[in-house]
Amino acid sequence: AQSVTQLGSHVSVSEGALVLLRCNYSSSVPPYLFWYVQYPNQGLQLLLKYTTGATLVKGINGFEAEFKKSETSFHLTKPSAHMSDAAEYFCAVSGSGANSKLTFGKGITLSVRP
Amino acid sequence: SQTIHQWPATLVQPVGSPLSLECTVEGTSNPNLYWYRQAAGRGLQLLFYSVGIGQISSEVPQNLSASRPQDRQFILSSKKLLLSDSGFYLCAWLPLAGGYETQYFGPGTRLLVL
Numbered sequence: 001a002q003s004v005t006q007l008g009s010h011v012s013v014s015e016g017a018l019v020l021l022r023c024n025y026s027s028s029v030p031p032y033l034f035w036y037v038q039y040p041n042q043g044l045q046l047l048l049k050y051t052t053g054a055t056l057v058k059g060i061n062g063f064e065a066e067f068k069k070s071e072t073s074f075h076l077t078k079p080s081a082h083m084s085d086a087a088e089y090f091c092a093v094s095g096s097g098a099n100s101k102l103t104f105g106k107g108i109t110l111s112v113r114p
Numbered sequence: 115s116q117t118i119h120q121w122p123a124t125l126v127q128p129v130g131s132p133l134s135l136e137c138t139v140e141g142t143s144n145p146n147l148y149w150y151r152q153a154a155g156r157g158l159q160l161l162f163y164s165v166g167i168g169q170i171s172s173e174v175p176q177n178l179s180a181s182r183p184q185d186r187q188f189i190l191s192s193k194k195l196l197l198s199d200s201g202f203y204l205c206a207w208l209p210l211a212g213g214y215e216t217q218y219f220g221p222g223t224r225l226l227v228l
Contacts, residue, residue, distance in 0.1 A: 032215045034216070036219075041222070041224065042221060042222065043120075043204055043219035043220050043221045043222045044158075044204065044206075044219040045219070046216060046218070049215065049216060051215050090157065090158065094215065096215065100215075101160060101163070101173075102148075102160070102217055103160075104157045104158040105157055106156060106157035107157050
């Protein structure tokens with residue numbers, strides 16, 4: 001069984017400020033972890049993923065996330081927010097293997113203030 | 115390159131009417147295919163997945179059904195829509211090559227049942 005917790009539903013930051021979106025997971029098997037971004041009325045776009053190896057993963061648009069097994073966390077960060085980062089962000093977990101299912105958190109809406 | 119299409123993009127249907135949403139994938143063979151529903155503030159819920167032609171697994175009991183008549187075609191249907199079927203429906207595919215881990219999403223269909 002697996003689950004994802006994204007606390008809160010909305011985060012607001014100023015342009016140029018640090019972005020930190022939190023994600024905690026629960027998984028009975030070694031997890032694969034993902035962050036997806038969704039712009040209004042669009043599908044989900046993969047930002048980054050952790051499968052194995054280096055625990056700090058870098059994604060598109062300057063985002064990165066660190067897998068911390070001891071904390072069961074996979075928080076998403078970006079040093080300096082841009083107006084174009086305003087979107088909804090989803091953290092997700094799956095196991096390995098082709099038939100493993102992807103479980104999503106409820107998502108966090110990021111607003112960026114000028 | 116691989117692409118995923120969904121249509122229609124937007125649909126407004128009366129309660130009790132039938133539904134057919136289509137998803138097609140190009141540039142790949144034998145992908146796993148998924149239907150998700152996204153309701154406001156509730157994240158993404160996996161409805162159905164398919165590992166091959168004619169093979170459908172249902173994740174939650176509901177008013178909807180799915181079919182996979184061809185390798186790269188996945189259809190979501192209903193005989194009689196309910197108000198609660200409103201939402202944003204996303205199709206996703208999992209390439210069965212490489213690490214088997216990343217699902218890629220289509221642009222989605224916005225369904226409003228009145």
